[in-house]
Amino acid sequence: MDRLPQELIKHIASFIEREEDQSHIGILQRKKLRSKLPPYATLSRAWQLAIETRTFGKLRIKSTELPYVTQVVTGHRRGFIANIQYQVILPGYPDHYCAKFETEKDQERNNQAFTYAIHILFQFLKGLEDGDGVVTKSVALDLYDIYSPMDKFHRGEEKLQEDERQVELGKRYDLWEHRYERSILQLLDHSALPVLSRVSGFQLTSMAYRHVEPRSAILIAAKCPRLQSVDVSVNDNEKKDRDVRERARHNLATALPTLSTASLRDFTFSFYHEDPSNQYFSPPSALLPLAEVALPADHLSRALHTLSQSINLTSFTLNPIVISPALYWPSDTSGADPPHWPSLRHHHVEFNMTAPTGMWYFVRDTNRPIYEDEAANDSDDPEESASDTDSEPLSEDSLRPDSYAPRREARATGDYPIRSFRTLPDDAPMDPLLLAMARAAKQMPRLQTMSLTSTMRDPDGAGFEVHFYGPGEHTHFDTEIGGVDATRLIWAVGKWRPSEEVLSKWRVGKEGVKVKFWEFE
Template identity: 25%
Template structure:
């Protein structure tokens, strides 16, 4: 066995099952190495604070080159283990500045441990090629007070400049691990400050991919039947910390030197979508842009995209995401763009109204000192807790009013204009989609709402969508084969009865090589030409990941490789 060429040994092991590979491990040193590699048993490791030494021992030698994915679930102990009893007695409801600092220190300690552990292997061996995924902590809450479970404050990374640079990390993702309904569970999801994404990304000089899946809401907590439950739940999503984390991200990104190797970004700031769409369309929402004429968060993401080839975003954004408020820009490398924008704007307005302009005059409210959770118990907190002690906590969820399905041209047109201008400055663009998820669920707000809903969509009670898609010539856009391959440029206006102005229509016509014919499609036959489609159409327009087989558009065999005919 020792006389066989290593290439042949590797080839043989590729075709063996996991059980067979267990047997070939002991045949020879060559088969041992090849079997370990082919089994993929060492490609992923779930690192935590208690197994760092095991991790180092396992990957200190040859197995380091097998490793492809390191996952780390951060952990914050129950608050009863963090603060002493006397401290908790003074702060039964609200977290104090001391407790917030302690959480930041614990989170920072774990991030530093990840970096130091990977750095030690790099120093003793060589640079690897890893994806690092960090999960936000889910904290057990043992206190009976629901205020302790509904937290708006975010976890911060302290002294990020002290972290070492890691050449092995080529992909970074930061995620919320699961959906938590704190009033119905004894857990709380601790939100990570958005600027942590930037602070970590700059530490990876060979980073190629940057991703996140994080909750960054704006009044999207469940709408409970009980006023007491609604009061508690608002503490999960106070606009003050939300505004601050968006501004902090923008400031960090504006001052950061991201690695020149970065080519792909997949940033989901609307996770989970079930929460993002739960917003009541009659609710006033915060003005997160403040006195600025544009949203700094959106503008910073535009700067991030200049060097990318693929960009997928889910977020609340304004026109500065695509085009600066003054001057011009270009996107020399972008090939694939998929933007899911929320129907609300950073300034507190809405991109969509109800029928007959309902809700078009809505304005956002200003974020002020009252937009933050208190840092000590209040008489209102005590009264609320006493009411729950006496009557219990009703967590029955009721449906919000959701009627915004008609574009508000005053607000939406500048957004679309900026997108069209930006897309026309993308010389390598192969596919682009700009869309928004919509819902129609009004109850009796319009009398016979069922009949009105049938004028909006074929299935008005199901998740809907509104959007525009571009596919370049000779391209299988968004992995689709068949009818969506063409020698021409293609624009799909899946916008119901809405039509762009002549000026806006002309701007979209400039996307791509204008010497090539442009084909335009208005609506989809399956859903009614003048009606909104089901959301499942646009759910498939993702640059990354496997698409659902129920998609109304053709499905090919691949799920991640972008294919372009030559």
């Protein structure tokens, strides 16, 4: 066996399963099985290299385990690392704290733990770049989970089931994820992070329960100046405190220019916001007031507009996000050189039903009934008589639980009751958005695909979708308008139609484009 070429041994080793297949088993029921690979590394030096290429090629590391990993990843093993999935472990908390909202002291402690976890990770990665003369690969970094061991889905299967049973019996109080739903993790002292030259991919997911401040997510990525791909998902769903949302959005806009774009090819960004379920609700503006900014502008859409024109960027995806026409074409560009997207081939945006100003992009179609949750009742609800917090001041060590009235909370933010009727595009805000999109497409000489879709879904499941396909691009829509050899603009917008001005912009901007209106069946 040792006489076989190294590449052949490596190929044979690739057929060995890392662990038993558990793809058919629910995540919470999966057992943490030991890897089946390590024993094969003891067969010979050649087999050790073949197995370690796999075991160290993709590392899943908890921040609490990083000191041990640093001791193990030495010598030639440094050169095998191509992907790191990193879990940030936050401090635990006593069991009775599960029934209490996080305090400012809790949030401060979590910020410090998060910051420390990021700093030791960057020090580890910097050590890979600088150590032992070993040539290291480009590394894709994925910050894919952040949690405390006492958070709902990390307590362990048996404890979680027992806690849920005790709650049902009325013997336990638990806020579950509501305990920390408004706690935003911030990176402290980002300037002290070392610059990493071999990180080529950065991914951060923060849409579940533990949320990372959007600005902090970008500042982490900005410390990797040779990124080729960025995929960040952060939260824009603060609905109780208007000021918090306004500042988070504006701070994100100011952080985006710090991201190095010289080598960036692929940018994907999700800024999750949940549209109000009660569509009679008037959402507040997400923009900073005039007293704090020089111009009444949507600074985030403008910052993303600038980033999308990066010289080597080929793919730009926003999904989903609250946007304005400034994403495509800011209103103050007249007289200056027009925007230009020199390398962009794919531009895709999913936008929310509301604009940054709070205006709805959709109105009621009077030919359709209003969908209303029959269970909703505007009369007094016993659940809503409780307050967010107890009326008496509580010490941090008190065993008395905080109260939470989810229905009243949802009513105050427009998420209850469910009243859905906005399925028809409103020409007043929609027309400027579509005109800006058409103008931008004209300035994208290499454009192959482009789309603008909405989070809106009518009761039949149909939505609002605009798709552009260049020649040779396949589509799941009907291609009878010329097939894949044609340049196509497909409108899946029900019976509504855009203005002739919008269509003429497309025809002038993309010569020979064939327009088709496609209706969901």
